[in-house]
Amino acid sequence: MSDQDSFHNFETRAIHAGNTADPLTGAVVPPIYQVSTYKQDGVGGLRGGYEYSRSANPTRTALEENLAALEGGRRGLAFASGLAAEDCLLRTLLAPGDHVVIPNDAYGGTFRLFAKVVSRWGVEWSVADTSDPAAVRAAVTPKTKVIWVETPSNPLLGITDIAAVAAVARGAGAKLVVDNTFASPYLQQPIALGADIVVHSLTKYMGGHSDVVGGALIAADETVGEELAYHQNAMGAVAGPFDAWLVLRGIKTLPVRMDRHSENAARVAEMLTEHPKVTRVLYPGLPEHPGHETAAKQMKAFGGMVSFQVAGGEEAAVEVCNRAKLFTLGESLGGVESLIEHPGRMTHASVVGSALEVPADLVRLSVGIESGDDLLTDLKRALG
Ligand SMILES: *Cc1c(COP(=O)(O)O)cnc(C)c1O
DSSP: OOTTTTOOOHHHHHHHTTOOOOTTTOOSSOOOOOOSBOOOSSTTOOBTTBSBTTTOOHHHHHHHHHHHHHHTOSEEEEESSHHHHHHHHHHHHOOTTOEEEEESSOOHHHHHIIIIIGGGGTOEEEEEOTTSHHHHHHHOOTTEEEEEEESSOTTTOOOOOHHHHHHHHHHHTOEEEEEOTTTHHHHOOTTTTTOSEEEEETTTTTTOSSOOOOEEEEESSHHHHHHHHHHHHHHOOBOOHHHHHHHHHHHTTHHHHHHHHHHHHHHHHHHHHHOTTEEEEEOTTSTTSTTHHHHHHHOSSOOSEEEEEETTHHHHHHHHHHHOSSSEEOSOOOSSSOEEEOTTTTTTGGGTTSTTOOOTTEEEEEOOSSOHHHHHHHHHHHHO
């Protein structure tokens, strides 16, 4: 327990939770403990419980405590990537014969993990439109152990009512997993809405500077948290100390970044809705978005991701991506710098031919925190 525990506002927790001053020197930022093993004071005499850095490392502990505090969970765990976190979660919760409900719009790598990896171990899955709680209920079988939700979803920015699907999960005796990567805990608190486990790609908004790959699991419940921690150590895909330190540093500015991302994205979405070359804009902040009311209810703001469809089909969409200058053409999202990409040929190439296939004329933007005026100028030029 640190002396900051009496302060509960999110912005304060982002900076202080887990960040206790170094006991040896008083350094206000947790040092990068770039170390694999720890001197024992006699056999089994561990200092602070540290034995070997796969099992625990003080820099990673600082991040894990911070993550638990921000998501309102009992246990946070940091991994080498978002997919490593997902893999650990699925192998902890599932056994052969179990069934999972997955969303019809999700990160391509998550779908690939189910379709190509987990399915080989005898786990069954079916796809549902999670924006419709009745469709989720209809997809549940007596063997369903996990319901997986991503909201807002990647890349179609679909919105799922977390509290409504949590009720379906409780009724089915299944665990509700929410991938909170697009919103971040600043904008959305899945555990408070009834989720059992939150998943993050820390690579995105949490790290926030396109300089680190990482992942996280946050468990609402102590027992589930213990099981996940056991498997994290048993499987070993942990976050290294420097990566953990970079994410911890990024998180301190998460609230101010998310406010600015949301503000710039709203301006971009508004400009696109009026642009003659754009046929459809997908942004939950727009009143015409089918999930707008739910998003307004469960999110503090609408985030920095905007997708849109371009008149002229796939070639026109690819051209827009190629012509943008300030928006860097690249995969990933959530950094301070704006990115543009063509999901069909880039991030979501792995879902072609599946129920998760995305429209060919779709462009996805990760709207950064540069000048909103400059971002609008660049996009208008790219649209021609
Ligand atoms: C990027 C991403 C992941 C995977 O995370 P990695 O850090 O790339 O392994 C999972 N979910 C969502 C929503 C993502 O955007």
